[in-house]
Amino acid sequence: MKFLGNVLAVIIGLLIFSVMSFFIIAGIVAIAASSDSEVEIKENTVLVLNLEGRTIVERTSEDQFDFSSLPGFGGVANVGLLNLKKAISTAAKNDNVKGIYLKAGMVFAGQAMLQELREELKTFKESGKFIVSYSEIYTEGGYFLSSAADEIYLNPLGGLEFNGFSSEIIFFKGLFEKLEIEPVIFRVGEFKSAVEPFLLDKMSDENRLQTSVFLNDLNDFAISKVAESRGLPYEQVHEINNEMLVRKNADALELKLVDGLWYEDQVTDLIKEKLGLEEDKDIKTINVTTINKSSKSKNKLSKNKIAVIVAQGDIVSGTGEGVIASESFVKEVNRAKKDENVKAIVVRVNSPGGSALASEVMWRALSEAKKEKPVIASMGEYAASGGYYISAPADTIVAQPNTITGSIGIFGLWFNAEGLMKNKLGLTTDVVKTGELSDFLSFSRKLTDLEKSIYQSTVEDGYDTFISRVSEGRNMSKEEVLAVASGRVWSGIQAKENGLVDVLGNLEDAIEIAAKKVGVEDDYRIVYFPQEKPFIEKLLADLTNDVQTRYMQYKLGEFYPAYAQIERIKKYQGLMLRMPYDIIVE
Template sequence: MKQFFGAFFGSVIGIILATIIAVVMVVGVVKSSFGGPDTKDEDEISTAKENTILKLELDGPIIDREKENPFKELGELASFADKGGIGLNVMLDKINKAKTDDKIKGIYLYSKHLEAGFANIEELRNALEDFKKSGKFIYSYAEFYGQKEYYLVSVADKIYLNPQGDLDWKGLSMSLMFFKNAFEKLGVEVQVFRHGKFKSAVEPFLLDKMSASNRIQSETFLNSIWNTMLAQIAKDRKISVEELNKMANTLQIRFPEDAVGKLVDAAIYEDEVIAELKKKVGVAVKDKLNLLEFEKYEPKDKKVVAKDAQKIAIIYASGSISSGDGGDDEIGSDALARTIKEARLNDKIKAIVLRVNSPGGSALASDVIWREVVLAKKEKPVIVSMGNLAASGGYYISCAADHIFAQPNTITGSIGVFGLIPNIQKALDQKLGITVDTVNTNLHSDVGGALRSVSASEYDYIQGGVERVYDIFTKRVAEGRKMSQADVDSIGQGRVWTGSDALKINLVDELGGLNDAIAYAVKKAKLTDYKLVELPKQKSPFDAFLGKKESELESRLIKKNLGISYTYFKQLQKIVNVKGIQARLPFEMLVE
């Protein structure tokens, strides 16, 4: 009876919620169609016309794959859904098509606050560089340029800054949070098991600062990222690398006028930028400029592909790796392995491009995915395209591929494993006055629990498991990369590498982005006429919206309220939820 009433009231509540959402949608459509203030810029248009300039607003996260918006066609309601960020896949496609679209004369970058990894920025920057080869222009404007934003827009023909704005130029910094002292005060003992002297993921629980080896690797990859930025900016702005470093070391850029003639072309207001754009495309000052928002640009595909054309599958693997089906920002081994298997068994799919953007996670889950990559490779080409991160477990699932692409500033490697078991017995007893008594059937029944320390023999037992996983991990890499296991171990031990350094030690095959990986897959599969299919299939927009887990909704609410502090909250949350042997990067590396 209790179950009946639970199901009954659950159904009633579901109907009520669906009705409310439907009413809100109808009201929103009516409002957007017949009422409400028009917030659109007077120069903005809704479709491409002759002499159009694309306006790309750089604000928020850049994610590998854009999520479908169930309210896209419903005017103001489009902002009702959580888009998750700007899709790199969509941006690359539109920029490529705009290059040959006669109606599009140039791109206007409006920079705000970009949340993106360096590799995704590199990929977008390369696409803009390629766009310029068509003879079309790129102008940029911002009230504030952070270093990531500036690196991206430095490709522009003209860079403008608000005369009361700011440009951040001081070099890169990376921070790690250490919990050792806090846990000691709380009476929590974190028992650590690891292999790899560079496996810095466990250091926050053992130390109060970076170890010497961790500092060396951090300085190496941070300088590698910075040097990549400097080289590109120096080329496009015609400023020497030495001068760029001098500007950073002396904090030379204090006010907008300090950047004029160096990092920017002029310090002017946006209306003045619009005037410059009008002049560029030959529009009179009093006439309207055709500015088209990037999201509204719907280019027609000039290439006609037969309905029965062969396919290249792009499979996205983004987030931490865990067992099961995963979630929006998590790679579930069952779900990803199933997707790879389906692509393997589909005769129409002639090659697979696996797009990896992951810091790793469960070693077991990583191995499950690795197995499917190996099986797929026997049937058709498998090419990996690394995004911002493809490290530890992220590298584990990549290493068996036929060919691996990475950006110069991709973070990869980190071939090492660890395990954590917290012991909260002292915290319960001394801080809360709670004692625990346990009954076991066997001597070690409660090993791995959080209520006591492990014994010496139990430590050896768990450490043995860690050593075995590391041995298997390095064997997988040796087989995939055609190296000796000893050579893998010499560059492994948990050490993190950038893509440019990984190329030198044979962890990757080539520097490039997603489009380069697709072109390689096409060539490998010997295709001329083909279609791209993105996998796994996204949930229907309404299923995704209505099927949000309670934990996901809570996370969004917490993130909104905590702001920048959410990063540290998420870090602690991940620590608490660690289960099994891990192949992953430090929980959070903050590079600014």
């Protein structure tokens, strides 16, 4: 009876959840439908950029709206960089918008994305309008972004993290030893350390060197921007950062990293004062989604198009969501190539790499497109390994100073699970085969020397092809490419010095370069491929996956990153062009 009671409880729970979901989603649809009317921005309005607890991605649906006030939803998890930049640009040009209220102390994004957004905020300030920032807690990245504001305020009992960058790797050697799983690695290059977590229990000297170099590069860049915005000497800010001199909130104020230790109501009063409002009057505000609707029709008359193909995520073969799938990517490239009104192509790359085969397929498509119209690569947070491979054919490569790129190397990964099967699970296997290599790369036994030599030869051939693709695209000799290859990761600054990048800049810079190459710099419009799904359609499609992900994060807590990495390993197929590891700068 207890079992039947539990089953009945689960059924009732699912039924209630389904009914509630139906009404909530129906409400969202109704809100979205009613918000399609033309937006009028009222006088003395403030644009609110509330990025607290949100992750910045390349872009989200144009019709996405803020439903953080709806029960059970909390906040919108992702917000598009392109959407944010469009909102800030629109606000700068609209006389009715007087300033920005920035709440971004706990924003989740990489340094290059934060830099692009920061640049947009600096451009906004040139319009003579104000930016006021407030947060209860500022993380390192959140403070880097918020330092672009005219004034920064911190909650008296909050906190500010400003102590430099670190990057931590999870190593699986001990786990595999306990499970009696033997990883067999095939690679080329002393810096191709994507495989190190499977072989070692700490970083190799080579990996520690490259990580230290680009982390310091990124940190020095961030320090210089903070010093510039706060009007402080670089040496002073470097000392504050290096020695973590902000250990309590009073330190942040004394060291001039913030302008006051205030509560939010005090910040609101300040904004009212800037707007010339009386204390009992409400501030007129507008959010990103709404202000973007006010500029939807802009620049739609020109026949000249610059196509921006967004390539974000791991590189895989075929099709798929949330990744750069070769079949889908090629389709978009060919679509842009065949459109006579598309005068140039900009590929926006934000990828750590992935499948070598898929990278080659995409390289081919861009190389063919390049024969007919200019191709410009714009590197975002990272464009490494396969991400660099698909950027190589571009006429010009543009990267941010703090973009992570390079990692020109290749590896193959195979696991011998004989010990796990036999000693842990009590499983044995037997095989009948017609040829010596009919069971090539069987996971239930050790590899033979012949198998190892065949696989290693394939990896070396793949590396040689990678080097050739870069050599051809960058107009460098193979020797020059080899000198900066071997799987080594570089910052955007270092990549430019090494000839792997042409221009340090953002997506807009890449688009301007493309427009100038075809002589349409004063008459063009931007079209984005692939077309974003409507928000409601995307919400319904992602609902199940999102629930599963959140459930695993809740169950595993701090161990979730290890679980996620193992799940990613399971998808590795064939030769891989990938960054050393998932680089998370904290």
